[in-house]
Amino acid sequence: MAASASQRIILDARGSFCPGPLMELIRGIRQAKAGEELEVWSSDQGSRKDIPFWIQKAGHQLLGVVEEQGYARFIVKKLK
């Protein structure tokens, strides 16, 4: 886990398969404090549905999904 310039926690789960990226995110969220922002990077197609669904269900906030070459960055704010 590394922080970017904006202190966002980056979880690079590229190359890992469903539900790997989601599990990385859950692990990251558990370790983060409320109000902190995290980014999980995933090249797995299933994440595009799985991750937003989980964020909503768990009561956090999806700030955005950024498409990159061969992967997507899911930006999440831990709310509680």
Place this chain on the structure above:
Amino acid sequence: MADRLSLVVFSGTVDKLYPVAIMASGAVALGQDVEIFATFYGLEAFRKGSPQKNMKMDVNYPEIGPMMMKVMMAKKMPSWYDMLVKVKEMGNVKIHACATTYDLMDMKKEDLDPIVDDVIGVTEFLSRAGEGGITLFL
């Protein structure tokens, strides 16, 4: 009512052990408890040393099984066992050995992989599964 996923793991082939690990992960992601009841070939899959060397695939798919295994290895998919170890660290996942298979095969506690929590009978498993949630047979 308990929010719980109960899995009867009867099969010991890798292709069926993957869904065990993946569904257990999904359940933990949703905050559910997971109860795994390993019986028959499913218990053999948890014999000490087996997770590291078991490469068995369903024999009904000789044209797909070995190819899928190669693809998974090439793409560095973690093994079903490593996934289960990880998900056990993250949530409340219990792995029970079926007492009948255990006795029939004259197993001892040390014959089983340490990921197995205990040995229970079908009645106890069904009673736990019956407390609520989803029960699946694999």
